[in-house]
Structures are given as C-alpha cells and as structure tokens.
Amino acid sequence: MRGELSVNICNLEYTFRKTDTFHLQINDLDYSFNGVLGMYGLSGSGKTTFSKLLAGIIEPVSGSVSFFTNGHSAVPKIIYSPQFPERILLGIHIGDTVQQILSQNVNKIGVYDSICNHLQKFSLDFNNIRDKSGFELSGGELRRLAIALSLALSPELLILDEPTIGLGRRGKTQLYSILEEFRQQHHIMIVSHDFNLIRRICNHYWILDRGKLIFTGDLNALRRQQDIIEKVGINSLEHYLTATVKTEEMETL
Secondary structure (H helix, E strand, C coil): CCCCCEEEEEEEEEECCCCCCCEEEEEEEEEECCCEEEEECCCCCCHHHHHHHHHCCCCCCEEEEEEEECCEEECCCEEEECCCCHHHHCCCEHHHHHHHHHHCCCCHHHHHHHHHHHHHHCCCCHHHHCCCEHHHCCHHHHHHHHHHHHHHCCCCEEEEECCCCCCCHHHHHHHHHHHHHHCCCCEEEEEECCHHHHHHHCCEEEEEECCEEEEEECHHHHHCCHHHHHHCCCCCHHHHHHHHHHHHHHHCC
16 A cells, blocks of 8 residues: 655745746645646746656755644655656667666666566557657657656655647547546546546645635645636536546546
8 A cells, every 4th residue: 555645845836947927836835745736827827837846857946845644844756757758768768667667766677677567558569669750650659658667666755747638539538547546546636628637536625816825725625625616617517527427437437
C-alpha cells in the first residue's frame, strides 16, 4: 500500500523573469494525498508552473513547498511527466534513453521489466521501438512512452500533465486501467484543462484561476460553488457527469 504523504505550501510565489503578465501566488495550503488529486484550470491559469514547483523542477521566487511522510519532513520521489513529451523525445534514440534511465537505477532489471510491462499495457512492444528515434513515433506513441517511463520509475508521487493529449479512445481506456492499478501503491496528480478527465479519474480537485488557487475540495463541495463553476468554464456539471457516464458505457461495449 502507498505510504502517507502530505504537502504544506506557504506563501508560494512565482513570476516569469521576462514578463510581469503572469504571477502565481498560493498562500497557505495543507493537503494530505488520498486517492487521485486533480488540478484543473483554463489555459494560462498556472497549472504547469504549479506542478513544476511541486516537483522541484523550478524554484519559487518566494515561499516554500514542504513534503511530509508520516508527519516527518521528507523529500519524496516525485516524477513529473510533461505536457509536451515530444519536445524531449523527438530527437532521441529510444534504446539509448532507456539505457540512460537504467544506468541511474540500482535495480536495473526491475526497472527494465517495468518499462516493458507498462509499454505492453499501452499496446507498445519495446523491442519494436528500441532502435527508433522519437521522429519515427507518432504523437500518441510518444505520449504513451513518456507515461510508461514515468510509471516504471515508481515514484511516491506521479504528476501527469495533460496525459491524454494525443491518445485516442483506446489509449485513454488503457490509461484509465493503468492508473487504477498504479494508484493502489502510489500517489497521483492529474493536471488538465479537461474537466471530464479530472471528473473521471480524481476524487479531490484543486482549481486554479490566473495563478490563484480558488478551490480545493471534492465534487459535492464544488457543486455548491456556482460562481467558481462559471468562472472556470464548467458551465454545467451535469453535462460533464452525463458525458462521463456515456463514455463509460461505450467503453464497456
């Protein structure tokens, strides 16, 4: 089973150095991970920036992000799977990339087997792509490869930024199944502007608007916040609920 993991955010601020048009500011937030967390917001709301701050990829201008396990300060293993993996994977050789990942892990055989296993769940055979470059794979294949590599590293917290971009109906169904299994042992955060995706996978939501965290809670709490629903473009929750039900019914046919 996954271990306890919580985060404390205190007066977190981030501003892009070259422009003052965007300012991320998260004041005080304490959150204990339980189930799958969804971060929702319209484009430009700061989702990716906030995700990278949580993952430690970028440093805040001020404030802090502190993680705790079982009440003690910790530095958990966090993997951030990017919104545009093709920017990283297009020019690389797949086999060389996997070898580089293996060289950084003590349990090379276990990680290799895990990579192959997760690729297989996405209907990809590593032996068929290992000698290819990123340019020879489709956008959907690059997306599935990036997610499979992230899963194989077995992080305590996996952050998936817009994970369904480029995935067809089959790929999305495979992703849902993979994450349902993965969540039993690991914490997951889904970052997306697609509320239907967030609603399908996550049980707790963070909603960002123009660099501010304007909501944290579950679906029932969100239903009572009509002003927030309208502000972030979720004009009808019932529409999303109905769409989700219909999607689930179709995927069982």
